[in-house]
Amino acid sequence: MSVVEISPPCPASGDPGTLEELLGRVSGGSQAALATIYDRTAARVFGLVRRLVPCPVAAERVLEEVYVQVWQTARRFDPSRGAALLWIGTIARSRSADALCGTACPVDRNGDQSPHAECPRWDSNPD
Secondary structure, three states, X not given: OOOOOOOOOOHHHOOOOOHHHHHHHHHOOOHHHHHXXXXXXXXXXXXXXXXXXXXXXHHHXXXXXXXXXXXXXXXXXXXXXXXXXXXXXXXXXXXXXHHHHHHOOOOOOOOOOOOOOOOOOOOOOOO
């Protein structure tokens, strides 16, 4: 996953700020800041999740869980430890791992047809 540098906010353009600044606002309860973070990062985060979670329905659920966790834990973000996008990416990888353990995709444990037509057969015991 590559990191994109986000330029500092430009007061004249009404730019709401960097991801790091937005996370600070989210930690204070700003839903608008969370919406801006989502708008800026969801496509990239969903791309990461889709590479890790084969079921598109489960991947969409994981994406939702990522941003719920961002909302709930934004106060834990420490910009001195890394970029905001990497922090969100770490959450996405963790939630994706949970999905792969069977907590997010309602696929039959016997490897039978998934209840979602678009989900691949997900056999936990490949031959």
